[in-house]
Amino acid sequence: MAQNVLGSDFEPGAILHSYKKSFNGFVVKLTEDEAETLAEMDNVVSVFPNTKHYPSTTKSWDVIGLPQNSKRLSLESDIIVGVFDSGIWPKSKSFSDEGFGPPPKKWKGSCHNFTCNNKIIGARYFNIEGSYSKKDIKDPTDVNGHGTHCSSTVAGNVVNSVSLQGYASGTARGGVPSARVAMYKVCWETGCDQAGILAAFDEAIHDGVDVISVSLGSTQVVVVPYFRNGIDIGSFHAMKRGIFTSNSANNLGPNILTMTNFAPWLLSVAASTFGRKFVTKVQLGNGAIYEGATINTFDLKRKMFPIIFARDIPNIAGGFNSSQSRLCSKDSVDKQGVKGKIVLCEGFVSASDVGFFSGAVGIIFGDTYPQDSPFIFALPTTLLSLWNFREIQYYMKSTRNPTATIFKSEEVEDSLSPYIASFSSRGPNPITLNTLKPDIAAPGVNVLAAWTPLDPISEFEEDNRKLPYQILSGTSMACPHAAGAAAYVKSFHPNWSPAMIKSALMTTATPMSSDINAEAEFAYGAGLINPVKATNPGLVYDISEADYAEFLCGEGYTSKELRVLTQDKSNCKGKDNEKAVYSLNLPSFALYVNGTFFGYVYHRTVTNVGSAKSSYKARVISPPLLEIEVKPDVLSFTSIGQKKSFSLTIEGRTNVEVMSSTLIWDDGNHQVRSPIVVYGGDGS
Incomplete structure (x- = not known):
């Protein structure tokens, strides 16, 4: 056959391999035209290029350092992830409860008009206005597919040999396959209303979830103060109860200032490619x-x-x-x-x-x-x-x-991966200019995960391709990756606060390149998430409810407003509110400059969660136009849980739109990395 195609140019070396034992075929070097000629011959079933395959499905978890054989603790099965979305398809293999014991004793949730199991332990739906379309089902069943996809990405079971009609074939799994799922259906054909979202937070906090994944955002850039939307309010109350919230950065990019949720107490997640x-x-x-x-x-x-x-x-x-x-x-x-x-x-x-x-x-x-x-x-x-x-x-x-x-x-x-998808919304934070948003990046392009058979993969009713797994892209896919990573970290450190988990995820993230992402940290935050490294960050930046209250004083909230929110005796009087933002204990630093000369001091406190006896040396990587000084530049610890404070001073003269720097605390075993961004000009 090869000789008939290649004619006088045929050389025996052109045949690279022959299959002879189980089936008949061969590998040969051909041009595209030659391959087409061979494909038209009698007795030829198919001719196809020797493209590469990989041992994966979403493969996203492998790319970010959480392979299937990663260390797991039994406590993972006690982790409950609350997903706010369009519902869930309970018959998917990703949500089978085979091998699962009863729900954790702390669980207080329930299932409404829905049959749960020991994997999906909670399922509720919220439609405050009570308006439904013909396609809507009045229970937590997923008609749309989005909620099923996100749920399986964060906590789906390990399911072998899945694909979308041969594409992205491999083993499907969530970040925490042993964890439990609680679905809070807030999305319908007409959208996901704020009232329903807030109701879901209310129920989920009471029910006892550990992590909340919210892949929701507005369809246009609307800048409103904190606590003017359900996600801000709900996630603040979740934080008070020790519950971590992951939120999608939104899909309104690639321009700057296109994020719609940017509260510092939640994790804002950008969408990255992964190969x-x-x-x-x-x-x-x-x-x-x-x-x-x-x-x-x-x-x-x-x-x-x-x-x-x-x-x-x-x-x-x-x-x-x-x-x-x-x-x-x-x-x-x-x-x-x-x-x-x-x-x-x-x-x-x-x-x-x-x-x-x-x-x-x-x-x-x-x-x-x-x-x-x-x-x-x-x-x-x-x-x-x-x-x-x-x-x-x-x-x-x-x-x-x-x-x-x-x-x-x-x-x-994709040889350029990882980079931030063009659709992913960019920072900076339009409300608080001197805080960094988004916080981090996670896989969000071409992710394969579970799907509902009630919706074709094209989402067009006449399409008969109703499949159990679907490939989607969006920050909606990145958000559950980050939620899964947070749940994984929490399974190792059940007593860590949401801020500690967020810090661990950010300071261990893999740096990304501004050569590919022109918006730099305003595209990817601290970098690409790395769940395994986040379980052992060395140092963490913790933030209490009182710290957030002081920050809000600096944002112009009154003592009365704070007391309503915190339900305690919070008071803004007698505090240096103008400097509050520079003292909020975030694991990142952002500075907006409205002129050529500047100088600002940030105050931070780190908690030792690494080795009991350790000494960290500060290392700053900075462009020549900036002078960044850390005092003290050495932090020595003698016990786990010990806290040490330091100041970071940024001085310089520039009119460059964005300048990126890095602070790294290094003890020889841990490198605790924080991004530093100075911006102005068109960056505002």
Whole structure:
């Protein structure tokens, strides 16, 4: 066969390997054209490139240093993760209770109109207004899939041999597979209202959860003071009870100042890539091939089809003109005109809106939409850069019968990973300029996790691909990764406060590169999460409720307002409120400068959780324009739990938008790393 393809160029060395024992095949070096020729021969089942596979599924937990064989403590089964989302699909293998004992004795929760088990130990739903759509189910069952996906990412069981129709195949698992899940359904077809979210916090705190995962945020940038939304309020009360809250940074990036939840007592999580990438190619009748971004499971077998401009087939009867149909907005294109054709759209519509292409073979979108978050559609589709899109337009104008085909997607390695996805919202904190947000990054692109069979993977009703596992991208996927990491740390340190866990996650994070992420720490915070290292951070920055109260005094809250919130005798009088933000014991430092000269002093206290007798030396990595001094620069400890304070002074002269520095406390075994960001100019 190889000789028939290669002809006189054939050399025996071209055959790299032959399969002879269990099946018949061989490995040979071929060009793409030669491979196509071989594929058309009789008795050839398939010809495919030798792409790489990896022993993973979401593989995200492996990439961030939490492999399946990581050390586990029996206490993990007593950890309860509360997920606020669209519900949960209880029949998924990810939530089987085989091998689980009864719920922890501390659990006070319940299940409403829902059959729980020893894995899903709680399930409630909240719809304060009582308005439902036809698709909604009035119980904690997940119709949407989002809540199931997030729940299995944080605490799903170990499930072998899963994939999305062959993509991302491997073993599915959450960060804490032995932990219990409590679902608080707050999201419906019309959205997730603040009242329901706050009700969920109320119940979850009472029920006895240890960690809360909230992959929710507004659809537009709206800056409101602290305690003007349910997540701020609920997470503050959770913090008071020792409950950790992880919250998605939102999907409104890549511009700065696009975060919508930024309270310092919760963990704000950005979405990072972690190596997996999907590409979907388009081939034109002239042989040109362009690479786009979607997850296309359909195989057109490289058959060519006529290609047509959407702008040339407006749905005139429906009241649409060509300026509307070119964007492929809903119902704007004539259904008869698309039959048997590939449609070229000058814009982008969400995956759930492609149903109006009745009879179309496929769709090619061209847009500046992020290429790092591929969508899944109900028919062959790809999303190209505007440059490639224009080249296709030129080809169509230059030939009488333009044709094209859309290939099945390929799963490839992203050599630039990890980097922050373009959709991930960026800081800084618009309310408190001298605090860093987001806090940390976690995998949030192309994550495979459990799904509900009640919703097709394209989320379009006529799509019959209703599968048990789904690939999604978003900070919604990053948030449960961070929640799972927090639960993992808590299983080793059940008495640590939320601030201690947050500190451990941040100071042990893997640094990320500003060469790839221009917004630097405002894109990735302290860096990429590393759960195993976080169990042994050496030092932690703890924050009490009283510390947050003092911080809020500095933010302009009155004693009366604080007393209502804290339900104690908090008082703002007699305190240096202007400097309160510089004393909030965060494991990060941020400074907004509104001029060229500056000098500020930060006060911090660290708690020894490493070796009883240890000595830490301060090391500062800083650009020449900054002078950063730490006093004292050596901290010596003689016992676990001992506290030591220090000051960090930042002085300089600059008009650079963002400057990044690092403080590292090093005892030879632990490197306690804190990001330092000075910004101004357009960074404001």
